[in-house]
Amino acid sequence: MKRIAESSVRRLSLYLRYLEDFERLGRATISSDELAQCGGTTSSQVRKDLSLFGSFGKRGLGYAVPDLATRLRAILGVGREWRVIIVGAGKIGTALAQYQGFRQHGFKLVGLFDVDPERIGQKWAGVTVRDMERFERDLRRLRPHIAVVTVPADAAQAVIDRVSNAGIKAVLNFAPAGVQARDDVTVRNVNMALELEVLSYALIHGA
Amino acid sequence: MKRIAESSVRRLSLYLRYLEDFERLGRATISSDELAQCGGTTSSQVRKDLSLFGSFGKRGLGYAVPDLATRLRAILGVGREWRVIIVGAGKIGTALAQYQGFRQHGFKLVGLFDVDPERIGQKWAGVTVRDMERFERDLRRLRPHIAVVTVPADAAQAVIDRVSNAGIKAVLNFAPAGVQARDDVTVRNVNMALELEVLSYALIHGA
DNA sequence: ACATGTGAACTGCTTCACAGCG
């Protein structure tokens, strides 16, 4: 399959969120124009994004809501059960562990790790914090697909290395550090400080 | 000044992070090539990004580390004291309130708001949770520059509206909902569920 | 000799416009 732009994938994910709202409301069809307005884009963009994966609509009518939702779920892999571990049981790690939207979208927390003896043994969202000492061994049993990294910046690279070496192919990194990883590992960075600086820039230089 | 791409601003923010590391180590100069390797980009890209704002380097030598850091801080507005409020004192809101990197980069938490009587009056990072009833009134005194929104998805749009009407021009939205705002208000969305779906897509379709 | 700064070429995402089909 041809390479898809990340921006398209992000939009597909957004479309799906809206489709699920419409699905709940029992709406039968939706036009590219309506989807565009929800997602803050254009109808051309919506049609282009969808056409990358096939022809899902009916000309003159629009898209069947439940059908399109099903197809998007298949494309994005939503609904499969992905096993997720969180490394770093501090403020953010434990907040994420308890985040509801997590499980709702098919992401199942199967492990929580930390190095701090105070934190090891604590339970969050039904999962016990394990010692990083036993990381590799525990991972062989947990077989996670995704690692969420919420450790301090200076520990992030080492954790990403251990995670990659353990065979995990997808990482969501919350540590405010630019990390390197083998290119068979997809790393996404969420960086509060960086987002705030973009806002700071916007405030100074005008929206 | 000419319009700058958001991707450039994000990279500038990253460069600054690395420069501050080098500054701490007492390093005098750095080349575009070294900065590029830190940030996972190319030396051309680094030079282009910096040249958007002026000529900061010396040919044959590179960039003076403290000087470049100072200039980037000025460009990004880092070091100014930005007053920040957090709306929504749930798990994520309170975790963010206690996040250290926050204040370290010149972002000062001046208010915390919620609707839940259980949460109102609690103190986090030295700031008391206030009632949303008194939101507009309190804001006139707090005069925040930035609002961080950590409320449930279904409350997000209403909060963004109140925030915008109160004259705040920058919003960091953690609610998993595509929100609309007047175009004099900069909104940045941080969406866990969306990031996980991008990872899910990558896992299925290959890095 | 070395590394910046920048016009020019290139790549790729977005928008346009319309043919095609229900």
Next chain:
DNA sequence: CGCTGTGAAGCAGTTCACATGT
């Protein structure tokens, strides 16, 4: 007629290559 699907055009961001300055 309405709305999709898509090639073509337009535009923005990235990379290239080299003249320029130290």
